[in-house]
Amino acid sequence: MSAIQTFNLSKNYRPGAFKKKNIVALDKVSLDVREGEIFGLLGPNGAGKTTFVKLILSIVRPSDGSATVLGHPLGALAIREQSGYLPENHRYPGFLTAFETLMFFGRLSGLASGDLKSKAASLLELVGLSQWAKVRTKRFSKGMLQRLGLAQALVNDPRLLFLDEPTDGVDPIGRKEIRDILVQLKSRGTTIFLNSHLLSEVELVCDRVVILHKGKVLKTATMAELTTSQPIYEIQLEAPPPADLLQELAARTYDVTPRGSALVARVRDMAQLNAIIDILRARGLTIGTVTQQKTSLEDSFITLIQGGASE
């Protein structure tokens, strides 16, 4: 079942009251996010990622197109009842403590005060802020505010969670903890919509991603599709390969190039790889490792964006 389905969703902004030319923030975006998956929204700055989330939550109004979210049409209050949102560069009232912040936003989400107290305490525990519960948020660091933001987004046990740069300003250990929380939420059936510039992080947690560029969808794919393995192997040797070895391999029409003390072999099949290894073994060379090369999400992302930019 789909958590979010959009049909040609578009958003144009007027840059000023007296300027006629519109800025296209989103251009006919059609997406299908399935329930229970972690879905990544990638794109360079100004691609329309935040605008897309704001459209889904009715913080901005669409210029064209339609969408259904958790079975409700765009604009329905029920969408926000079942959603949690951590905006980018969020600002919490500095005069509230962490605990009061969760109580306040929990009440705004329609929760009763009685249930909220234990909920707020357990969420602060989850994001590692228990010791800071009674401290005013104006004293919090960026990383602590991000953790509090995540707790705030989870206060109503959302079915659909929108996170905009959730690990911005968070230290590496904190990032790992946030990733673990996301995986835990996914196992409970929460659909997670993740906007992030940190592609390595997206690669670690997302099931599928969409790449946006200048408001348009460039590609929607599973993580496996974007990080495919290539028929290229790096064979690590103990010492740099001798020149006559390279000549022998070239004479046998193998596509092999040296890289330091390793050989990079582009092969047709496993038989060809084994044939190359046999030659190395016959010469008495010690092989340390044989590693297949993969296209990283970053490689795919850059290739797609550069391709999109040249169109």
Add this chain to the structure above:
Amino acid sequence: MFRFTISEAVRKGTLIFYAAIATLIMVFFAIGISRPGDTPGMITFFGMPMPSPPGHQFDVVQFIIVTLHRQSVFWIVVFGVFGTAGLIPSLLEKGTAELFLSKPLSRLHLMLARAAGAVGGIALNIVYFTAGIWLVFGLKLGVWHAGLLLSSLALAYTFWCYFSVVTFVALITRSTGFTVMLALSYTIISWGLELRERGLYVLWDNVVYQRVLDGLYYLLPQLNAMLSNSSLIVGTIPFTHETAQFTIMPFVYSLGSSVLLYAGSIWYFSRQDY
């Protein structure tokens, strides 16, 4: 949201600051004013007798209460604007608006609760101040002036009407500074429109211009007239032989214009992207 807004005003110190000023005035009168037992009708202020002007016999207490009220109402409005003008723009700041608008609340609910919180906070201060003065004069002089208590309701209502202008300006400008400036300018505009027949009419002898001024007077909350009439509930200054009589009409006209302004603000807010 209503409770949050009042709590925000309290924790930022605004309401506490105003309550402190009101308390100082009350204490000043509580210490200073007294009625010596040996001379009937005599009032002293820090030991100094307060005589009637030569040739006039009037109630000195009434004079003090009305004068104090008239001097206070303007400052109540000015302080009220300074204290509340930032509440709407702070809600619309980038990073804050998204948090509030992503919650399952309609924009109508959000805006009304915010405005009610702002007006509620100032109304609490008005009631505290007028009830305090009422108590001081009652306990020290035995004068229990019911008009003072009634005027607090009129003043709170006046501020509610005035806040419709503040809300509208705050939504359009999204800036606390501009909101304060334009809201304070409105006190002058309101005064100019009320006295238009003796002032603005004279600038240009043109019927259309004069009818436009008339229209604006009835279309916008009549702040100046409401403040004057709030003081007339308390009474008139005795020896000036004032002819002005309390009228409810500015309050009635302003109800319509304030409702229109609040409705316009909500309509505008519901159509904006944040």
